[in-house]
Amino acid sequence: MLIFDQSRPGRRAVIPAAAPEDALSDLPESLRRQRSAPLPEVSELQAVRHYTRLSQKNFSIDTHFYPLGSCTMKYNPRICHQLASLPGFLARHPLAPEILSQGFLACLHELQEILREVTGMHAVSLTPMAGAQGEFAGVAMIRAYHLSRNDHHRREILIPDAAHGTNPATAIMCGFSVREIPTDSQGDVDLAALRQAVGPQTAGLMLTNPSTLGVFERQITEIAAIVHEAGGLLYYDGANLNAILGKARPGDMGFDVMHINLHKTFATPHGGGGPGAGPVAVNTRLEPFLPIPIVGKEGERYRWLTEADRPHSIGRLSAFMGNAGVVLRAYVYALLLGRTGMGQVADYSTLNANYLLAELVKAGFEPAFPQRRASHEFIITLKRQAKTLGITAMDFAKRLLDLGYHAPTTYFPLLVPECLLIEPTETECKEDLDAFIAAMCQIQQEAESSPEQVKGAPHHQPVRRLDEVRAARDMDLAWQPTES
Amino acid sequence: MPFIPHTADDVQTMLDAIGAPNLEALFEEIPPTLRLHEPPSLPEALNEQQATRLMEARAADYPRPLCFLGAGAYEHHIPAAVWEIVGRGEFYSAYTPYQPEASQGTLQVLYEYQSMMAGLTGLAISNASLYDGGSALAEALLMAVRANRKSKSKRILVPRTLHPLYRRVARAIVHNQGIELVELPYDPTGGHTPSEALAPYAGQDFAALVIPQPNFFGVLEDVDALTDWAHQHNILAVAVVNPTALAILKPPGAWGETGVDIACGDGQPLGAPLASGGPYFGFLCCRKEWVRQLPGRVVGRTVDLDGKPGFTLTLQAREQHIRRSKATSNICTNQGLMVTAATLYLSLLGPQGLEQVAATCHANMRTLVERLTQIPGVRSVFHRPVFHEAVLRLPRPAREILDGLLVHGILGGFDLSDDYPELENSVLVCATETRDETDLQRYTMALADLI
Known part of the structure; x- marks a missing residue:
């Protein structure tokens, strides 16, 4: 039932301060709304009950193991939420003077420094509001860099075929064209193809490392040399930074620019699809182009660096200071990890992934890259099950929901048929990993003995499989009030 | 070890299962020259109590004037029930509803949100949110350039009465695609964009005209006249509106003869605290004919195998994870939790x-x-x-x-x-x-x- 179905004319929940009768008398009729907005009229209890019940129809990290590959669904510490919600942070107006904001600015400046240190980059801007906006900032900086050198012919961005869809979409948004680079059979970039592809038109290469295939790109030094010799820059997509935090740094690998998904590596909540945050980090040659505002420190005072300080900046990507509240949560998380905690994130996320992989292989599942060590995530392919039993990766995913597990990422990356991309994260304990393995084995058995049980899944969710074709065809995208 | 549950026995058992001698061996594929052998040079970890003390002192710097x-x-004022419910772990710690059967809560909230925003703006379609008002305007302009097939110019008319920070954000994002923003002067006594400001551009090729209501000065624009002028000249009308004001002001879908094409703005007034600038959310609504040019997530109502109503992400053929370089935008993660707050806020008011x-x-x-x-x-x-x-x-x-x-x-x-x-x-x-x-x-x- 929709909230609108519970609506009755005249019913009220929260009653705000009353306005004087003639409050709107100075507004011309032609500018006024003629009919009330079609919003629900419900009691406070109705609203609270309705949305509480809706929340109970969700899988979430707090309620379920959520091994969604490439999304780093680790525990979101409550303390980060609580401290970012202190009244002095929540009530602060974004345009409040610096003199009243030193504490807030100090948090941001320190996070900039922490991110510099763990990435091995030279400078950081916290403003991008999601990974994709971080990518946008990074690629826009690559463009600004080449243009600043009057190098107008670099119009092409190279992207491995295993990359996230955001990479090519970002390159296009920044006015570039895209050339795909193939992957070799071991999951590394095809170096010969890369050498063929680079040239005076190359603006840069976007790379995720460890890659979306769940393995570390071993030839990264050679890749960096090839791209740099051709005059291009190297972009690091930070989607998988969790795997190497404290173990290796993109700056040392030769990357010129990168983004960091704070909602992945730094444990800020995913909120049902945001808000996230995607700070960018750069080396010295790209520093002048960083998006503003940035927090600077002069003596003991913090201040915003804006257009006047950074005339070559690619500009502002949000009206104020990005997703400041997300940034504060990430800062608290970084404080709680400290110097030794950073490397433990990589240690235990990698341990969990490799354990899960090893046990699933023992149970008969087929890894996509059997010769390779898993990073913090790995891929299994169900092409054998699809061929011999008619049970697809989608079927496995849906049956997992019935057994109380959020499904891994399905059908991504596109290179591996019938794949599940599984990322357990470091915050899951061994018992829960073992239970997940048992669930996978159960589904495998069902696939052999009672395939309908799997093909028809889920059976125990609020809805069964949905008619997505009908959703796209009928386009019922908003409730319509009935004419009265 | 904060948030890491492994006992020493667990670690040993797991390493044995993997066949690795120690944790370091798990990183053997990283070339040795790239491996760090010391922890990063950062302060030692704080515990919750220490972090609380530090952050309370930092927050106290803002005296709440x-x-x-x-x-x-x-x-x-944000009703108490808003963040009590939004803060529930089932909303807070879920992700994009890729598995609709396990995400009906988030999906229905987004559908109800889309319905409320469509109702407030008087337009048929709303997406499930963008990052903030400034970036939503940038997306609206990119969308208008794609949608307006009668225009070849990639030029957009933007009044100086539009928020100066929105103008800067829009420029920073759209200029990469060669889109030019042409600024319109305002009336020095009215503080609005008069028709005389538009007259010099009649007959020229523009993809869109931006119409803020209220404008940055708080002033109400002549929205009917501006919308009609745009349409008379084959220009799409893009409204930038304050959602609170829409409760009493004419919705963009009713401006002029036919209503605007696209409306956007910042949803912060609907349940998001000031919070130093974010997270807020951007909203983007449009007429039905432009739906395939819309960026971002959209939720649709459909039925399941048993014919039972349910909700799912739809029209994904516009999006980056399907269309890659042909997508309408690179956006994926948006501001779901803030939209949940807005939906509660609007339901309670x-x-x-x-x-x-x-x-x-x-x-x-x-x-x-x-x-x-x-x-x-x-x-x-x-x-x-x-x-x-x-x-x-x-x-x-x-x-x-x-x-x-x-x-x-x-x-x-x-x-x-x-x-x-x-x-x-x-x-x-x-x-x-x-x-x-x-x-x-x-x-x-x-x-x-x-x-």
Whole structure:
């Protein structure tokens, strides 16, 4: 039932301060709304009950193991939420003077420094509001860099075929064209193809490392040399930074620019699809182009660096200071990890992934890259099950929901048929990993003995499989009030 | 080890299962020259208690002055139930509803949100949110350039009455695709965009005209005339609106003869705290004919195998994870949790409640302007009606007076001198429903005292 179905004319929940009768008398009729907005009229209890019940129809990290590959669904510490919600942070107006904001600015400046240190980059801007906006900032900086050198012919961005869809979409948004680079059979970039592809038109290469295939790109030094010799820059997509935090740094690998998904590596909540945050980090040659505002420190005072300080900046990507509240949560998380905690994130996320992989292989599942060590995530392919039993990766995913597990990422990356991309994260304990393995084995058995049980899944969710074709065809995208 | 549950026995058992001698061996594929052998040079970890102490001290730096500053971010009362529910782990710690059967909660909230925004703007379609108002405008402009097939110019008319930060954000994002923003002057006495400002461009090729309502000065634009002018010249009309104001102002879908094509704005007034600028959310609504050009997530209602109603992400053929380089935008993660807050906020206020909030904002603004302009040397700069902000001219530089007000514990407004040097000594003041009679008196006395 929709909230609108519970609506009755005249019913009220929260009653705000009353306005004087003639409050709107100075507004011309032609500018006024003629009919009330079609919003629900419900009691406070109705609203609270309705949305509480809706929340109970969700899988979430707090309620379920959520091994969604490439999304780093680790525990979101409550303390980060609580401290970012202190009244002095929540009530602060974004345009409040610096003199009243030193504490807030100090948090941001320190996070900039922490991110510099763990990435091995030279400078950081916290403003991008999601990974994709971080990518946008990074690629826009690559463009600004080449243009600043009057190098107008670099119009092409190279992207491995295993990359996230955001990479090519970002390159296009920044006015570039895209050339795909193939992957070799071991999951590394095809170096010969890369050498063929680079040239005076190359603006840069976007790379995720460890890659979306769940393995570390071993030839990264050679890749960096090839791209740099051709005059291009190297972009690091930070989607998988969790795997190497404290173990290796993109700056040392030769990357010129990168983004960091704070909602992945730094444990800020995913909120049902945001808000996230995607700070960018750069080396010295790209520093002048960083998006503003940035927090600077002069003596003991913090201040915003804006257009006047950074005339070559690619500009502002949000009206104020990005997703400041997300940034504060990430800062608290970084404080709680400290110097030794950073490397433990990589240690235990990698341990969990490799354990899960090893046990699933023992149970008969087929890894996509059997010769390779898993990073913090790995891929299994169900092409054998699809061929011999008619049970697809989608079927496995849906049956997992019935057994109380959020499904891994399905059908991504596109290179591996019938794949599940599984990322357990470091915050899951061994018992829960073992239970997940048992669930996978159960589904495998069902696939052999009672395939309908799997093909028809889920059976125990609020809805069964949905008619997505009908959703796209009928386009019922908003409730319509009935004419009265 | 914070948040890591492994015992020493677990680690050993797991390493044995993997066949690795130790944790370091798991990183053997990283070339040795790239491996770090020391932890990063960072401070030692704090525990919860230490972190709390530090952050409480940092937060206390902000003394919570009495706020008359708006300029795109507005202090509103947020009903207690909003964040009590939004903060539930099932909303807070879920992700994008890729598995609809396990995400019906989030999906239905988004569908209800889309319905409420469509209703508020008077347009058929709303997406499930963008990042903030400024970036939503940028996406709206990219969308308009794609949608307007009659225009070849990639030029867009943008009034100077539009928020200066929105103009900068839009430019930073769209100029990469060769899109040019042409600024329209405002009427120096009305503070609005007059038809004379448009006249020189009649007959030229533009993809879109941006129409803010209220505009940055708080002033109400002649939205009907602007919308009709755009359509008469094959230009798409893009509204930038304040969602609170939509409770009392004509919705963009009803502007002019046929309504605007696209409406966007910042959803912050609907349940998001000021929070130093974010997270807020951007909203983007459009006429049905432009739906395939819409960026971002969209939720649709459909049925399951048993014919039972349910919700799912739809029209994904527009999106980056399917279309890659042909997508309408690179956006994936957006502002789901803030939209959940907005949906609760709008449900708890209802149509009457939101009207009351908007009317009280407006009434407070009128009272404040009346009182302040009785102070000798203070006057209203523009004569047209406003929503909940207005521009006042002061007898001395605004910065000086705002600094003085700060000593009285008052955040007095936005100094316009940087963005509008021609508006000498002018300040943009805002009063929402959170200000009461005592607050208005306090501001008036403090300002009189300073002048």
